[in-house]
Each structure stands twice: as structure tokens, then as C-alpha cells.
Amino acid sequence: MRRMGEQGRKTLGMAMAIAGTGALAAAVAFVLSTGGGAVASTEHGMSGDMLVGLDGLDLTPYRNTTVGDVGTERFDPDAYLTEELESTTETLEDGTVLRIFEVEAVNKEIEIAPGVFFPAWTYNGQVPGPTLRANEGERIRIHFTNLGDRPHSMHFHGFHPFEMDGAMLKQQVPPNGTFVYEFEADPVGVHLYHCHATPITQHIHNGLYGLWIVDPKGGRPPARELYMMMNGFDPNFDEENEIYAVNTVAFHYARHPIEVRQNELIRIYLANITEFDLINSFHVHATFFDYYPTGTQPEPRDYTDTIIQGQGERGIVEVRFPHPGDFMFHAHKTEFAERGWMGLFRVIPDEGGDG
């Protein structure tokens, strides 16, 4: 450079200045393209709907909810509330009723919150699995087929011989394998069935569980009956649930309230299968309920508005709503409620009621 003539130096200087300018312009253009040039928004609030509360209070910032709705073509939580798995029956020589169910384990993607999809392991393509229901003393036979790509099983709570327990490693049904579970419907109550393959936390969390209900001889008093499974999902596999619900879909019954009639008797078969958390709970507003733990005893153990269940616990809730209106039911572990385990009963006024 020292020996360079003045013209050469000027030319080099020009070239360097242009190159430097080009490099800086490219860098600035790139940063602008990343949104780095965004100016602080001065527009206030949201487009569209403003929610107005008491005394004109703007409610827009207070909406604890998911956004959108879940398609019900894959799984309809409203249908799950009242549907049992269809069965066929035969009468055996000794007069005993033989009740036969068909169950398949199958991998299926489910939608657990609007737009959030989870690769589930299911019984009959749904989470929770279908509700199996029978009468006390009936002979139960389940044709189980494993269409998944891991060993699976069905382990029923209740009395049964060792061969029907579905829990030991040697009792797991391999992929494309079948097994016939057969036992007596006993004892009376609301129970669970679930996969017992290892690692069991994953098999249960991924969706292999359902209600198993044994009705007493002569049945229970007439009531509006509902099935509710308290469950949770850990879609990012950090062994902590991000999403909680009854019947899988976060906030489903908040968006689609369960309609009941004022003062009608409502019987809820309630179970908790939630993984990772020690307890779950059930709380209902503006009324109290009779609680029958496991549904095994004719008399309620408690008269309350909040109960706690550990994983695998279940029971029967019998409740009436004396007042019409929309009433919340939710986990009184409010963290779970904020993450989706919250719904509404819409109580329709009875004719001549106080509505």
C-alpha cells in the first residue's frame, strides 16, 4: 500500500467503501427482514369483540381459555358422556348371561385442545377408551386384538383369576396378537380398565384406559347418567401435564355446556387416571352431592361439593341443581382448571321451578 500511487489508493479506497457499504446494507436488510424493524404497537386492545362486564368493565383481558374448537369427527366428548360399548349377550346353560365385547388397541392421532394433536394409543380409536358396562353376576368375555406396534393388554379392576389379570410381562399381547379375557362382573361399582404393559406410565398416559361399570342386581334408581374421566396430557414429554380435562378435550364442556334439568337426579361415574400428578379433584358450583367412593356401598360416604381422587380412584356422584343457570364444575386444583379441566352445567328451568 505504501508504494501505491495516489490514483491506485483512491480506487482501492472507493472499492473498500463500496464493499463495506454493501456488507452493511446486506446486514441491515437482513435484520429488517427478521422483524427487527417492527415499531412498538400503539393500537390498543384487540380487533373485533370487546366483552363488557358489570359497570362496563372490559372483560377482554380476563379470558382463561383455549382458542378455537376441536373437531368432533374423531372423538365427541358429548357422546362419550352417555355412550357405552355395544355388546352381545347369550344365556349359558346354567342361566348365566354371557356378555361379549370386542376391543382393539390401535394407534390414533387425537386432538386434545383446538389445533393441538397428540399421537395416542387407544382402545377402539378413542381416549378415554369405550365404557364397558355389565350387570352384577354376568359372565364377561372380551375379544381383545392388539393392532398397535407395542405389546398391550387389558387389566380390569375387580375379581378375576390370575390368567385374566393382564398385568405380568408374560400376559402382554404382542402386536397383531389376540387374547380373550373372561371373568365374572364383580364387585358392583365403578371401576377402571387399563393397559398394564411397560413402561406403564407411558401406556396409560398415551390413552389406554376406560371405565368399567358393574351395575347392582335390579339396577340403581333412575337418573340422568354421565361418564367422566379426569385425565391429563403431556404433549412435550417433560413428564408434566400441559393439558387437563374431563374426557380429554380441554375446556370442551365450557364451550359446550352439559344441559341438565333443574332438580333432576344426575349420576356421574367419575374416575381419575391423570398421570404425573398426585391427585385430581372434582368440584361443582351452587349445589352439594352424595358421594359413593368406588360405588360399592349403597349409602353415600359424604355430602359435599368437592372430592379428591388419587390416580385410579373413582366413585359415583349423585347431584341435583336446585337453581337454573350456568354452573361451573372443575378441578379445585385450580392450576388444572386453568389448563382445561373446567366445564359448565347448563341447568334448564323445570316447569313451575324458581327460574
Next chain:
Amino acid sequence: MAEPRQGMSAGVAILAVVPLVLLVGLIAWLFSDGAEGLFATDLPPVEAVDVMRHVLEGDVIHLDIVNSGPDPTTIAQVMVRGAFWYHEVTPTRELTPLQTARVTIPFPWNEGEPVEIVLLTSTGLTFDYGIEVATATPGITARALSRFAMLGIFVGVIPVALGLTWFPFLRRLGRSGLGFLIHLTVGLLAFLVVDAMFEGFEAARELPGIYQPQALLLLGFVGAWAFLSGIQLRSSSGHGASAGGAHLAWLVALGIGIHNLGEGLAIGSAYVLGELTLGALLVAGFTLHNATEGIAIVSPILREPDGQLARLIGLGALAGGPTILGCWIGAFTYSQVWALLFLGIGAGAIVQVIGAILGGRTLRETLAPVNLAGMLVGYLVMYGTGLLVGAA
């Protein structure tokens, strides 16, 4: 000789084009139906979402996000403080790689509290973002502009101006004193380069890898160096390679000005993000730290025939003024990518300045004990005053 050369260059041109054509063909084939699924796997998509900045208004949280992964991703839900919350995503929830969007969440955030936000994608992956201390993001109002201008004046302009007031004293220094001072300046500037580049590489780790932040930092560095070197080469005619005193002073002021732009950017944004409490200690630290920059600016013109107050004011404005601009940019449009780029530009500018100062001297001169001591002292002064900033 001209004929064969031309023939060759036509051949050379074809030779240059052949690999390009092959390359384009290969790429086209990779995207064609025939090659579809060649490298496909059943693995779930690799998702990455980064929050570039947040804006807090009354009961509304805005997040500017970018899909920083190689695959498309869909923002399905948002959680605030562990709870699902109503929100909107504009322009779209489905983001292609490098696409940006704004998530707007009406939420009753409270002043001074931390806020944790989780973005949940359609595959159930979560991306966390924490607001360390919630405080309203200033809008561009006259009040906010003047407030951040004041901040820039205190942190950048006043300290440099104070440093310049050494001028009458420094003029009376002897030859070795002047050499010491010039090299003290080099030490000061060297510290700024080291500090900025380490800070830049540290900041680069926080940024999404898809931005190649280290490369961006170096692009800013080299770009600024090349630009200023080119300017110097073109304008320093007649004096050989070494710049004249006045010329050098302007270069130093410009380099420091660019550096201070970056510093203002960092201060303004940290203040807005609630990561910085501007106590008296911090402002005092910056004042001391930046006062030494004034010495660096005046040292090349101590032997000029007269002081020229107007020139001193101009130099001070060029070196300190950009702090105000930086504070504004930092406060109103902050992004970490900007901060990174300006760290690189500032460092490149100062390296060029160091080169210009030392360019007119022999290595023997520079390595004289008094000058070496000057550089060491300059570096240590910056280190010591930097402790004050770090401690606040």
C-alpha cells in the same frame, strides 16, 4: 495476444457456467416429484420458535415471534402464567421457516411482576418466553422521546464533553506525554473492541441459530472496517498513508460514535425490558467510562495550531450524539439482532480507528516503554470504570 485471450475467455465463461447448470439441475430434481421422499423420514418435524421481543401495553401482551426451525410450524395455543389464555396471531398461525408473526394476548399483567408465557404448537411442543419484570413498553410520544434523549445525553454526550475539557491541559503536555496519551487512547479503544466482541458472541448464543448470528456479527465488523478504511484511503490524499491530526480526530469520533450508538441501543432496550435499573451508580459508571472517550478524540489534534471550540463541539456531538439515537432505537424498536449487528459495526469501526492511529508510526515507536505503559493504562482505566457499570 488479444485474439487468443478473447477465445479463451469465451471458453472460460462456458467452463464457469457448466457447474452452475449442473447445480441448478440437481436442485430442481431434488424438488421434483421423482426425488420426492428420497430423504423423507417418519420423524416428526423439527420445530423451533423464538420470541424476538415483547411489547406490553395496558392489559395486552404482544410477542413478535419467528419460526427459527427448518420445518413449518403452527402456533396452536398460548399459556400465560400456566393458564391457557385467549390470544390472536397475525397474520397467520402457520409459520413457514423464518416467517414472523405477532401474538397478541389480552392479559391483566401487573407492573413489576415476572410473566412466563408458553407457546404450544400443533404437535404439542412448547416454547417458553419469560418477561423478567413487566413494565409498559413506551410508545413513541414526545414525553418518551425526551426521556430517552435525556438518558442518551447523560450516558453519552455529557461524559464525552467532559472528557473534551481536558483539551487545554493536554495541549501543554510534552512530546513523551503526548505519545503516552495517544497510546492510552489505543488501550481505551482496544478495550472497547474486546468488550464489544465478547458481548456480541455472548448475545449471539441467545439468538436462533438459523440467523447465523456469529456470522452476522462479523459481517457488521468487517463491513464497518472496510467502509471506514475506504473513506480514509480516499480522503487522506497527499499525506501518505498516515492520516492528518484533524482527520484522525474525526475518524476516532466517528468510530466512537458508532460504538456509542450500540451502547445506547443496549441501554434503551434493557431499560424497556425491565432488565436494568438506572440508578445513580450506573449512570455514574457510564459517565466515568465514557469520559475517557473524550481523551481519545482530542489526542490526535493536540499539536494542531488552534483549538477551535466549534470543532471540539462537533467532535463531541459526533462521538456522543449517536447514544441518543441508540437509546431511541433500543427503546422503541428493539430486537436482539439489531443489538448484535451494532456491536459488530462498533467494534469494526474502532479497529479501523486503531489502525489509523498506529498507521503513521513505526513498530519501534509504538513499543517504546512509555507508549506501552500508555496502552496498558488506557485498557486498565476502561476495565476499572467498566466494573462500575457491571456492578450496578
